[in-house]
Amino acid sequence: MIAFDLQCANGHTFEGWFDDKTAFEDQQKQGLVTCPFCDNRNVFIVPSTFAIPKAVNAPSGPRQSSGLAVGDVSAKIVEFMEQNFDDVGANFAKEALKIHYGVSEPRNIRGVSSPEEEKVLEKEGVPLFKVPLPAKKGTEDA
Structure with a gap:
């Protein structure tokens, strides 16, 4: 999709x-x-505005870096997801199906699912978008 x-x-x-x-x-x-x-x-x-910064009084010379590193962008995505999506953990597939079939109120959810659960969701026509999350600081393997 x-x-x-x-x-x-x-x-x-x-x-x-x-x-x-x-x-x-x-x-x-x-x-x-x-x-x-x-x-x-x-x-x-129409062209997507996702991740396209709007230039205001942009200089006419060489393009300037926005100053955001990949890690900063990842952190912003994680922060957005934590603030705007309900964490349903391992119940992701079950909750997604409930929302899809109108048993639960529609809402943004996040969680984890197995490859088998993802196949079921795909078969049922449930939209699914996987986002790899960076390791939280201090939790990386040594």
């Missing part, structure tokens, strides 16, 4: 999940892709 940033002719932006770009195009031709805000069917893919 791939997530595309989409926009309708009225300027509403939203996210859509598809198997690939061809699947999006096929569904769009069939009129199946609509804006969740206004039901407009004139929907198109």
Whole structure:
């Protein structure tokens, strides 16, 4: 599955999940892709703003580094996930299925799952995104 940033002719932006770009195009031709805000069917893919810094009064010379190292970015991602996702631990697959089938309220969750559980989630059509987490400081193996 791939997530595309989409926009309708009225300027509403939203996210859509598809198997690939061809699947999006096929569904769009069939009129199946609509804006969740206004039901407009004139929907198109827009460039993603994820991890693209907005330049304000950018110098015209050589590009300057943002000063963020890979470790800093990883730490920011972890911090975001800890603040915005419920940690369900080893119950990830079970909770994801409950949310998928409407048994539990929709919410962002994080946790761990086995390869077998991930196959079940994929078979059931549950979107899954794996994020490798860096070791916490002081817990690295010596």
